[in-house]
Amino acid sequence: MRRRSKGIYRLAYQMLMPSTRSRRSAMLALAGFAFGKRRMLSLILPRDSLRLDTRQRNHIENSLDRSMPTPGAVQHAEALRRQYVTAKHRPTFPCSTYNCHGLTFAARRTGISDSAVVQKILTEDGYEQINDRRSLSPGDIVLYISSINNDIEHSGIVVDADPIDPLRLRILSKWGSAHEVIHGVGDCPYDARNIMFYRMTR
């Protein structure tokens, strides 16, 4: 028993090593200690996907990236906190586990990066477009659509809306592999010239 726990400490130490290969093999071995080999693979693979369906039971293509953020990515995320001063940067760490569409449509479980998949979710889950901005309310979702290639490059959830003052609109979203942010509709690194609002009513 004592010998086994020593082995675990050694593997935990290896996980802190800069070499990704040794870190990954250590993670796999540690999982082997805890769960046995069959369950281990589904839990620890650095890149994976979840079984996720729309309401019409069609698969939602997704990518679950468990890799740790690189030091440079953390630095740039910190720079975003300093750059967007009027936004409220939530105390979440940079991660690639989920992205904005993963936050909006998959409850932070995984990443969705294909616009066609987002379009499929909107259709098959029964989202309705909102044309009158004055009727927006918290819980509605916003899509940022690129005017160059029609890519749905960002999405978020409306967390504050005022029918009298449309400038009070606040969005909760995740900025790529950086952290979650509550921001004004145009106060973000995405093209806000073409935005659309949707609501799920039932």
Next chain:
Amino acid sequence: MKSQHDYNYRNAEVAFVTANTPLFLLRKLRSDPVVRAMAFDLSEDEIIGALRSAVRRNPTDIRDAVLPYLYLVALSIKGKVVPLKQAVDIGAPHAEWFKYIGNYLLKSFTPSTTQVVSILMPKVLLPQPPTPSSSTTTVKMLKYPKGDSSNAL
């Protein structure tokens, strides 16, 4: 020849961090002056060589992660389909969106050429001070009515 260390990758790295979709990353890289400079400075073979060495290693920092995309977009800016196809075929096992972006670039490829055209500087004409000879003033002599000599010189 410029080496990859001579470029500032900050914009590309920020685009990579904030990218939710591969097409966002592509849009940002295409408009990045550094990627354009790279496409201008390096030959197709040099870019493909750099790409081969970039995709071989597992990225340990953000620069390593963004470099394969950068080279791919630089190649697409060069406007030749054969090297672009060659680059897509290399593949990048550590870059998740590499294949998607590569195929998108191939699908939306329009051949283009870059030509440097030298033109002569236009002659600059400085305004000259007015000289009596260039005066365009016309003098009209008016006759006074008969009998009125009050204003006569």
